[in-house]
Amino acid sequence: MDNPADRRIVAAMKTDCDVIVVGGGLNGPTLALALARAGLTATVIDALPEATRGAEDFDGRAYSLALASQRLLAALGLWQRLAEDAQPILEVKASDGRAGEGPSPLFLHFDYGEIEEGPMGYMVEDRYLRRALLDAMAEARGITRLSGETVVAQEVGPSGATVTLASGKTVTGRLIAGCDGRASGTGQRAGISRTGWGYGQTALVCAIEHDKPHHGVAQQFFMPAGPLALLPLPGNRTAIVWSERDETAKAIQALDDDAYLEALRLRVGDCLGEIRLVGKRFTYPLNLTLANSFIASRIALVGDAAHGVHPIAGQGLNLGLRDVGALAEVVVNAHRRGEDIGAEDVLERYQRWRRFDSTVLALGMDAVNKLFSNDNPLLRGLRDLGMGAVNAMPGLRRRFIREAAGLSGEVPLLLRGRPL
Template sequence: MIDVLIAGGGYVGLSLAVSIKKAAPHLAVSLIDGAPGDAWKKDERASAIIAAASQMLDVLGIWSEIEPEAEPIRRMVITDSKTADPVRPVFLTFEDEAVEGRPFAHMVPNVALVGALRKAADNLGVEIRQSTAAAGFKSGAHSVSVALANGETIEARLLVACDGVRSKLRDAAGIKTVDFDYGQSGIVTTVEHERPHDGTAEEHFLPAGPFATLPLKNNRSSLVWTERTRDADRLIASDDLVFEEELERRFGHKLGTLKVVGGRRAFPLGLTLARDFIAPRFALAGDAAHGIHPISGQGLNLGFKDVAALAETIVDADRLGLDIGSLAVLERYQSWRRFDTFRMGLTTDVLNRLFSNDITPVRALRDFGLGIVDRLPSVKSFFIRQASGLGGQSEPKLLGGQPI
C-alpha cells in the first residue's frame, strides 16, 4: 500500500512529494499526473517566488539549481492612473531586502522550477505515473481506494488533491467552495525591451485592473495584464500589430522598444475558496484549495505554504506513530492553513475591487493611502516582510529555512 498518493504533477504536487520523501524516506510516495510527460516543458510562463519559498526550496536542495535562472526583484513600484494619462505618478515604492542578502522575491521560469522538482523527486524515489488521472476514490477506515482513468486502482493511506482550481477530486469529496467571477481575465506573455529593468517590478493600477511587469533575465519582463474578459478575448484574437500597440500604451516607453517574445494566453480570474481543506483520508493543496486574484502575486506562494504545512503535519504524525490519513491528524493542517487562505482571499478581493475602477473619489482616497504608506518606513517594512512570507511567528519549518 502507498502511504501518500498525490494527484497533480505541477509545482505543488511535486514539492509536496519531495518535502515528504526528503524528511521521511521510508514513506512510499507516488504522484499521478494526467498531463503528457513533456507537457511541462512547453510552459513559457514565469512565477514570483517569495523569500520564504526560496528558503524552502533551498532546504529541499534545489534552489542552487534554480537560482541561475532566477531574476531577483529588488524594487517594486506602484502607480495609479488611466491608460491614456501622459504621466503616471509613483505613489508607493518598495526598495528593501526581506532578510540580509536575500531579495524579497525572485522571478523564476516555470520550466526551471518544475524541472528541478521533477529531478529531485526522481532522485528521492518518488514514483510518477504520467498521462493518467484519478477518476474517483472511496475512503475506508484504514485506506483510500483511488480509481485511475486507465482502469487501475491504487490503495493509499492518504490522497492529496493538487489538481487545480477546478479540482474534480474536490468535487468527488463533496467539499463545497465559495466562488466569485470577477469578469476579468489575466493576459500572460513575455516581452523583450531595449533597456535594462534593473530588477524593478511595476504594478500599474488601471481602470480595467492591474498591469504588472515583472523582471526576467536578458532584458525581458513577464507580464500579467488584467482586462475585462471581453476585451482580453479581443486582444488575444487580434493580430500582432494591434496587440503590441495596446501593450505599448500600458507598458510605456521607459525601457525602449518592446517586442513580444512569448506566446500570449488569457486566464479567467475569480475567487475560489474551499470551505474545507480535508475529508477522511483526503486533503486539498494549492489551487484545488484556493484560487485568488493575481493582484498580490501570492497565488503560487500560497501553494508552497500549503505544502510546507501539510508535509510537516504528515511527517510529524508518522514520527509519533499516528495514522497520517486520519481526520485528527489532518485537522492540524486545516487549522494551520484555512484562516491564512481566507484572509489572503479577502485581501485580494478588496484590493481588486478598490483599484479596478475609475471612480474619482475612490481614486483620490486610495492614492492618498498609498502616499501615506510610502512616507512611513516602519509600515513599508512590515508590508514587505508580509509579502516575502517572513512575517509570521508560526510558519512551518520549511518556510523558515529549517528541515522538518
C-alpha cells in the first residue's frame, strides 16, 4: 500500500467516513472533533445510549486536565463550554503519610507561579466534559454518532476498513481508531497482544464537600497501601482517588456512608474540616496494561486502548489526549498531502511519536507506585529525603511542573493551543 497508484485508488473509493472511531467515552469524541475541525469525516461508535452518556447528575467523577490538555480543548472550541465549571490547580503538595499520623515534614510543593503559562492544570467534572463533547459533536459537520452500538467484527483490506455492529449494520472507512479502553476489542481483533500486571490495589473514587476551602491545592499522600489524592473542585468540594490493597478496599466500599467517611477522615486528617459525601462511590482495580503495538493494518489505538496506567499522577486522560493530538496531526497532514491515511507508513509516524513517550511515563508511574506503596523504613527515609531535596532545587522543581503541565517533549499542535 505504499505506491502512489494504490493511493490514488484509495482516494477514489466510496466509504462512509474517513475514520471509524470505536469508543464514545472521552478520547474518541475528542479525536472525531479534531478530525472534523480539519475537514475530515468520522463515525463515532458508542456502546452506551446517548441518554446515559449525557446524564447531567453529578456522580462524583472528575478529571485532572494538564495545561496542555486544556489548550487542546480550547483549540477545538470546547473550553468555552467548560471554563465556568473548571477549577484551576494552583498548587500541588505531595508527601508520605500514614493513617492517623498526618503528612511527613519532608514534602514536594509545586506552585503555578513558577511557570509563566498559568495554572498547571484544571479539574473538570465528568458530566461537564461529556456534555460538552456531545453538544460539540452534534453541531459539527462531518461527524456521525451511532449510540448503543457495539462492534462485533472488523475487516481491513488494501483500500479500506469495515466494522460490523451487533445490530447488523456495517461502517466503512480508511482507518479504524480504537478508543475502546483497556480491554480494547479493536486491538484484540487486530491480534495486538498486551503486556502488563496487576498491583493488588483497588482505587476508591468519590467526591466530598468540606467546611474549609482547598485554595486550589491538589494534595497527594503516599500511604503504605497506596497513594491517596485530594483534587480540588469548584466551591468547597474535592474529588478523592484513594488506593488501597484489594481486600481492604472491598471492605471499605462495603461500609455505609458514615463509616466510609470515618475511614477517609483517618487518612486525610482535618485539613479540609468536616467532610460529607456528594455523588456516588466507585471502585476499580488498578493495573498496568500496555499494547505491544499501537498500530496494525489500518488501525491505531488511542488512550487506554494503547496504555492503561496507574492513576498516581492523574495522567491517564492527559496521555490519551496527547495521543489524540498526535494521531489527528499525523492523519490530517497525510490527508492534505494526498496520502492514504490508513497506510502503514502514515500510522508508523503516529507510533514513533507516541509509543516511547507513553511507555516511559507508564513505567515511571509504575516505579513510583512501587517505591511509595510500602512501609519499609529505609525506603521511606530515602524517598522523604529525595522529595525534600527536589523541593529545595527551584530549577528541578520547575522541570517537574512543566512535565506535569504537559509542556515538555514534542508537543502536538493542538496541545500547544494551535489549530491543525
